[in-house]
Amino acid sequence: MARTRPDVMKTLANARPPELDPDQLAGSARARHDLITILASTPEAPEPRWSARLFTWRWALPVAVAAAAVGVVVALPEGPQGSGGARASAHPATDDSPRHTPENGRLALLNVAARADRATDEGTYWQTTTRSAWTGVVAPSGTPFAVVTSGMDQQSIGVRPGTESLWISGLDDRVVPRTERDTARWRTAGMPKDVTLAAKGGKLGLRMDTGSGKKKPPTVTRTDLGDRIASLGARNVTYADLRELPGDSAQLKAKLSDLYEEDRGSEIKGRTEWMWQQAAGLIRLPVKPAVRAAAYRVVAELPGVRSLGEVTDPLGRKGIGFALPATDRPDYGTGRSELIVDPATGALLADQETLTKPNAKAAEAGLTAGTVVNYNATVTAKWTDRQLKTP
Amino acid sequence: MTDAQRFRDLYEECHPRVLAYVSSLVGRQVGEDITSETFTVAWRRMRDVPAPPLPWLLGVARNLTRELRRRDGRQYALAAEEAQRLITSGARVHDVAADVTDRAAALQALAGLSAADRELLTLVAWQGLGPRQAARVLGCTTATFSVRLHRARRRLERAVDAVGLSRDAHPTVTAKEH
Numbered sequence: 001m002a003r004t005r006p007d008v009m010k011t012l013a014n015a016r017p018p019e020l021d022p023d024q025l026a027g028s029a030r031a032r033h034d035l036i037t038i039l040a041s042t043p044e045a046p047e048p049r050w051s052a053r054l055f056t057w058r059w060a061l062p063v064a065v066a067a068a069a070v071g072v073v074v075a076l077p078e079g080p081q082g083s084g085g086a087r088a089s090a091h092p093a094t095d096d097s098p099r100h101t102p103e104n105g106r107l108a109l110l111n112v113a114a115r116a117d118r119a120t121d122e123g124t125y126w127q128t129t130t131r132s133a134w135t136g137v138v139a140p141s142g143t144p145f146a147v148v149t150s151g152m153d154q155q156s157i158g159v160r161p162g163t164e165s166l167w168i169s170g171l172d173d174r175v176v177p178r179t180e181r182d183t184a185r186w187r188t189a190g191m192p193k194d195v196t197l198a199a200k201g202g203k204l205g206l207r208m209d210t211g212s213g214k215k216k217p218p219t220v221t222r223t224d225l226g227d228r229i230a231s232l233g234a235r236n237v238t239y240a241d242l243r244e245l246p247g248d249s250a251q252l253k254a255k256l257s258d259l260y261e262e263d264r265g266s267e268i269k270g271r272t273e274w275m276w277q278q279a280a281g282l283i284r285l286p287v288k289p290a291v292r293a294a295a296y297r298v299v300a301e302l303p304g305v306r307s308l309g310e311v312t313d314p315l316g317r318k319g320i321g322f323a324l325p326a327t328d329r330p331d332y333g334t335g336r337s338e339l340i341v342d343p344a345t346g347a348l349l350a351d352q353e354t355l356t357k358p359n360a361k362a363a364e365a366g367l368t369a370g371t372v373v374n375y376n377a378t379v380t381a382k383w384t385d386r387q388l389k390t391p
Numbered sequence: 392m393t394d395a396q397r398f399r400d401l402y403e404e405c406h407p408r409v410l411a412y413v414s415s416l417v418g419r420q421v422g423e424d425i426t427s428e429t430f431t432v433a434w435r436r437m438r439d440v441p442a443p444p445l446p447w448l449l450g451v452a453r454n455l456t457r458e459l460r461r462r463d464g465r466q467y468a469l470a471a472e473e474a475q476r477l478i479t480s481g482a483r484v485h486d487v488a489a490d491v492t493d494r495a496a497a498l499q500a501l502a503g504l505s506a507a508d509r510e511l512l513t514l515v516a517w518q519g520l521g522p523r524q525a526a527r528v529l530g531c532t533t534a535t536f537s538v539r540l541h542r543a544r545r546r547l548e549r550a551v552d553a554v555g556l557s558r559d560a561h562p563t564v565t566a567k568e569h
């Protein structure tokens with residue numbers, strides 16, 4: 001048939017595959033993660049060493065990257081008394097009390113797993129609301145002080161064909177001194193609007209809330225890539241992939257082990273921490289309840305997992321806590337990753353990072369053993385048929 | 392405005408475009424890494440970044456890609472194949488609308504051209520660069536670029552025609568026609 005030849009460059013321009021369309025590539029978790037890592041590296045020290053994990057779970061959304069389901073992070077801004085004190089629980093950070101045995105942790109988690117099996121399971125959108133915060137140490141020339149960056153975000157994962165996945169971040173974002181004492185030190189330093197975090201091998205600038213000035217509006221990011229709605233290890237996966245995950249813990253563990261091998265070189269150090277974070281990430285995704293239960297069982301089998309007994313989560317909710325052994329946290333000293341679970345429903349209330357021993361600078365800024373320096377607390381997680389209203 | 396703020400703006404504006412460009416050369420996975428490296432360079436040399444920044448960034452990304460090719464030919468070859476697949480996947484359409492088959496033919500034709508031609512054509516068609524900016528990315532003069540683009544475009548047209556002919560001969564291969 002005779003058609004006039006269209007302009008080949010125009011046709012080509014229109015033919016760009018969606019995978020190569022910048023609009024489709026914007027705002028990935030990997031991109032955010034890289035931004036933080038790059039900014040944290042100084043021109044003199046190009047090796048990015050400051051743990052970009054800081055942000056990972058906050059940004060752990062959906063389609064993304066290894067970085068996605070990864071990364072412990074975020075801290076407690078205000079304790080129930082508004083002190084900013086961020087104590088995970090009444091008990092101290094020492095791990096030697098008799099009930100904190102690994103065996104005990106394992107059994108308690110298996111109990112949780114049994115509960116997690118029963119939740120309901122259907123809808124068009126899996127929606128979660130998360131409050132998170134993290135603490136950073138600012139070291140001006142004077143006395144160091146701690147600032148807390150906190151905020152809320154909503155995530156809506158559309159699981160039916162043609163639905164969109166959205167992530168609304170920056171709801172109620174704040175950057176404020178952690179305690180009264182930190183406020184006083186900030187004042188002494190001249191109330192700088194822009195502060196620089198002391199982080200090993202890098203710098204990260206933060207803009208303090210000064211009470212005046214306009215709030216930045218929330219950011220809405222589309223997080224699906226076609227039918228890829230979530231990430232597992234280094235892979236972006238579809239809802240069908242998520243539904244196919246095994247509800248048997250041995251099989252799930254094998255699957256995660258394969259993903260770990262594939263994802264070596266991600267910023268998560270060590271297999272245990274990786275498995276822990278991936279499993280915790282899975283629990284928050286729209287997987288079958290049996291998979292959630294299996295994920296808890298996988299966590300229960302990790303070496304060194306212990307029970308913390310009853311603890312209070314950053315939002316003041318009672319739950320039972322579990323922890324991995326403490327490890328080095330370059331910006332703070334040593335600390336450990338913790339999960340707080342509602343034993344009645346098996347819901348994952350929060351993941352957090354608690355200091356077990358602050359380094360000199362962190363101690364000078366008032367952080368102590370027991371301070372929660374990062375948290376990510378699930379406010380709600382539910383199935384619904386209605387997409388989020390975007391602000 | 393501090394360097395960090397300028398960098399954030401630059402990143403927000405240009406990151407998706409650099410990633411799209413690099414992905415068209417080496418696929419998404421390696422593309423992410425090279426994009427990350429590109430912006431690391433930009434951060435280190437924030438004060439050298441010209442306005443508009445995009446051609447400069449694409450030039451850095453292109454150099455890093457070539458460096459990968461020198462350093463690890465095998466990985467590069469695999470990555471380039473991945474990019475090829477990314478491009479041709481768009482050519483496998485099952486839609487009879489004329490403009491859709493035109494687009495599929497254009498992609499199929501593009502995939503059959505040399506890497507150099509592909510690069511030239513996509514800088515213009517997909518990155519939206521003008522001749523001066525594209526020349527800057529490639530490190531040649533605008534005049535040279537225009538000549539090369541003209542030739543590449545001719546080759547693309549011929550390849551599109553060839554694809555069209557083979558489609559008419561074997562209508563079920565890439566597009567259904569009734």
